[in-house]
Amino acid sequence: xxxxxxxxxxxxxxxxxxxxxxxxxxxxxxxxxxxxxxxxxxxxxxxxxxxxxxxxxxxxxxxxxxxxxxxxxxxxxxxxxxxxxxxxxxxxxxxxxxxxxxxxxxxxxxxxxxxxxxxxxxxxxxxxxxxxxxxxxxxxxxxxx
Numbered sequence: 844x845x846x847x848x849x850x851x852x853x854x855x856x857x858x859x860x861x862x863x864x865x866x867x868x869x870x871x872x873x874x875x876x877x878x879x880x881x882x883x884x885x886x887x888x889x890x891x892x893x894x895x896x897x898x899x900x901x902x903x904x905x906x907x908x909x910x911x912x913x914x915x916x917x918x919x920x921x922x923x924x925x926x927x928x929x930x931x932x933x934x935x936x937x938x939x940x941x942x943x944x945x946x947x948x949x950x951x952x953x954x955x956x957x958x959x960x961x962x963x964x965x966x967x968x969x970x971x972x973x974x975x976x977x978x979x980x981x982x983x984x985x986x987x988x
Contacts, residue, residue, distance in 0.1 A: 855879040866922045873907045876900075877915050881925075881939065888940035890928075890955045928955070931984050945981040958983065 859878035863870045880899050881891070893912065900907050916937060919925035926938040930948055936955050938946075945958040964979050 852884070854884045855882070858882055858885045862924065866918075866924060868918060868922075873905075873911050874915055876903075876905050876907060877912065881919075881937075888938065888957075890936050890938050890946075892934070892936050928980070928982065930955070931982055943978050945979065945983070947985050948982050949985045949987070951985075951987040955982075 856875055856879050859875045859882060860870060862868075862878055862882060863874060868874065877896070880896065880903075881889075883889075893916070896912060897909075900912070916925065916927075920927050920937075923941060926941050928936050928938055928946060930936060932950065938955075940957065945962055947956050947958055948954075949956075958981075962979070962981065964976060968976075970976065
């Protein structure tokens with residue numbers, strides 16, 4: 844979560860404003876604050892939980908309600924700018940990488956990471972005629988040994 848703790852720079856706010864404009868979302872200070880935390884300067888993709896965001900909001904002493912937080916995340920997911928991943932043991936994480944990819948979930952550390960290899964499923968299934976796989980959501984659970 845250290846990536847979320849970095850200072851909120853002007854570059855991060857400019858990136859947040861760009862995202863709000865691209866998605867045609869009304870700009871508010873609180874939304875810009877949230878997007879600056881989530882997307883930073885746009886140079887890296889991250890996984891985070893709502894609890895992660897709440898901790899960062901408190902650390903930065905921002906006045907952002909849980910309703911604003913949940914509503915903003917829902918809009919970002921609905922507009923395809925954020926992925927929501929349901930975890931096998933319940934709960935969910937958000938992922939700024941919206942490309943089709945899969946995840947590892949470590950049951951001991953509760954950490955999520957991207958599977959670095961592109962997994963291909965087309966050759967493993969006889970798909971119904973006239974269909975194609977549009978996306979595959981896979982989370983592989985790991986345990987420490």
